[in-house]
Amino acid sequence: MPTSPTPADRPADQLRAAVARALVRYDWNAPADRAAVLREAAEAVDNTEFPDEYVDLFDNGARWASRLLRRLADDAAAGVQPPTEGEARLSYRLEHRHREEATWRPNTPGIGANWSWQSREKADQRLAEARDRWPDFEHRLIETTTTVTEQPATPAA
Structure with missing residues (x-):
């Protein structure tokens, strides 16, 4: 054993x-x-x-x-600082769906990789590439805002 x-x-x-x-x-x-x-x-x-x-x-x-x-x-x-208290940081990711579907799915068709970018320019490039590579799907960017908040932890129950 x-x-x-x-x-x-x-x-x-x-x-x-x-x-x-x-x-x-x-x-x-x-x-x-x-x-x-x-x-x-x-x-x-x-x-x-x-x-x-x-x-x-x-x-x-x-x-x-x-x-x-x-x-x-x-x-x-490159000098990018992690977010500090109250500072918001944007990132972008792709979603896709078949044109006849109502539900959006994360990532790109066929690859399934979870990519995100802090650069809107890079995200727009990836969106254009996805639209060229998978023309049978609709694609969109999702913008995510991350904010750091620090506070004392509450005592455990």
Whole structure:
């Protein structure tokens, strides 16, 4: 009978430990350091060995997380600051539907990738590409506004 892994053996705990080590070495408020922390976190995700029985379950999520961390690292290196209290940030994503359907679906037909862009210009380019590539579908951009709000946590019940 297999034994349960210790916390140090679980992939999530290994990732947390790798990020914690990186945070100790860098100044999170410095854009170049923030980019370095995020890149180290992406490397930790890429190099995590998942247990054989969980590989299929975690692989897609790990690839998504790694791409997200690398995008955030690129943003940090370019000087993009994470949102602060009360600051709103816009992002854009695509939706599609068959012309005779009423329900909009996320992503693009056939690919199913969840892409989002902070640049309206890049989102408009992707929208035009989707319309050219899948002319049998209607396509639209969805604008998402993210606002950061910080407050003390309420006591647990």
